[in-house]
Amino acid sequence: MYSLRRQPAEWERHDAVWIGWPSAPDLWENDLGPARAEVEDFIRAILFPGGASSAERGERVNVLANGREALAAAEIMRSRLPEPDLLTLHDAPIGDIWLRDTGPIFVKTEDGALAASAFSFNGWGGKYLLPSDEKIAEEIARFSDMRLRKFEDFIGEGGALETDGEGTFLTTRQCLLNRNRNPNMSERDVEEVLKSALGAAKVIWLDEGLEGDHTDGHIDNLARFIAPGKVVCMRPTGNDDPNAKVLGEVEKVLSQSTNAGGSKLEVITIPSPGRVLLDGEPAAASHMNFYISNNAVIMPCYGALSGHSDPSNEAIEILKAEIDRPHFFAIDSSHILTGGGSFHCISQQQPPPGKLPSKL
Template sequence: MNAPAALRTPAEWESHAAMWLGFPSAADLWLEDLGPAQEEVAALARVLAGPGQERVRLLVCGEDARARAEALLGGVSGVEIVPGRFGDIWLRDTGPIFVHGPEGPRAAGFRFNGWGGKYELPGDDEVAEQIADHAGAPLDRHGFILEGGAVDHNGQGVILTTRQCLLNRNRNTGWTSDEAEAALAAALGARRVIWLQDGLLNDHTDGHVDNLARFVGQNAVLVPQGTGMQDPNFAIYEAAAEALEAQGVQVLRCPSPGRVTDEDDVIVPASFMNFIIANGAVIVPEYEGAPADHMAEALKPLFPDRRIVRLPSDHILTGGGSFHCITQQEIA
């Protein structure tokens, strides 16, 4: 792969200048979960700005959302409320990916089509430009569809992704793995791509890797261990672990939340893997009936210089994702 020599996408554990965070703003999307989801995001913002040692840039849409954010977080040191325009809060996917270029940080922006045409909302295709502009980073627009949650980085040019998402014909029709690798090399400095197959069951993102497997070291990837055959993702976890081992990657295992369902008993893609690696903390989502205490214990030796914090994410999950999905780091 021919990646630009001076282009590098940092690993998430490298230093951040700020952490962008989406604030639930659309009452017609969130319905009765709007208020509780806003409270969960506000709790996350406080931890990011506190033990997380982040400058939080909270993106809000509309005057009602701005007023609610001010009521919950106004005066909290380290939290900047940024009015903007977006369809929903999934900044990992709609925002830019920050990269190191020859003259400093740059923002890589991509086409966004609502996760394969499922949820196309006004404003989501403008998020990358808004964030890059506020950050003062040059924006490089790329002509292919990519969501940030579909790729994970080790900081040395190795990218982790799934075929289910990146080669899905509802994104870049007809893409081959070679074409995808060339695009990732040009935009993000990829030198190697490690391909997994499928993501979590019922994940509307078509298998984002940030719910399945995450780099925790340059050649170490964390993968959940299923709770047994009753875990809806047991076989998916095992296939991911086997594929990584076949590529010479050190595989570390961690707990899975197991079977998590909504009020209609439909399996939802709940994952402890949707944690955030902040400057001073690692923040892990947990769910009703699936506390993340064992996950926190698994993360402690991997990030000994960071505080491990568990926070509820039940209401955010009703929107389809969790903490990693609603954040994007701005690199230092």
């Protein structure tokens, strides 16, 4: 018998965060160094949101790196921090950095313990299955001394799921009902797994994800909860936004949805990055791939890759008005994007232990 599990909302207190370090030169090629610099900027915003001279500190950071060269580069990065002891470096055989998808999802149990749930991983539908990625959830559970329950018969990724911490989840049919993941499962079948693994009481299903998204429509590029009953999504930027239709449908569905408690969702929109190209093709660039740390919101932006004037200033100003955090950052992640994601994709928060609310 397993006790009831609940995945906390991202804005709830974190004890630590796990982050992947770009490690494979053959995957990153000329973007390896610049991607590492962007990850370092992300880490600094988490650890020192008020600046290096401020007494304010964020959650502890755990970085996973693979191989001698990557570990050495990560150690150099660590040594540049004002307080290197706030970061723990782990030697781990990660295939790539997308820990939101390959790592475990931390949950709280009714007996007051912290535990982890994980699903089977098949390289985003067989596209990019790299050595050890299917095992990294067990490695992180071992590093963090967590009880891990793996749901072997279900293929899914953390970036495909978004929760308000009160039993309401968002996901997409394009991802979790895809023939390349769970071809014989219905919406109800998936919901039963999410109930057991993460405490889902209601799942709101969206249809399609962003164009150029090799994850087949991960929700953390489409819509995010930012408070109980409050969700943010994007509106198109420019007349040539490749995702105009998708974004309009996302806003429409969310505006008609209620949470697990039966209350109508409040929907806030921010501008999308617009038409962002990589090698001449639309990339899945998204302002939704932000990370909510204990003291900051870190939102990706895409600099010169956007074909329009940078809409990130407007986006971050709206988030400032809606999310309860003292610090906000818009940090360029153009080089991380060449690998297929951004800050939320490479991170997984670890909450402190604590009992479930009695209502759950």
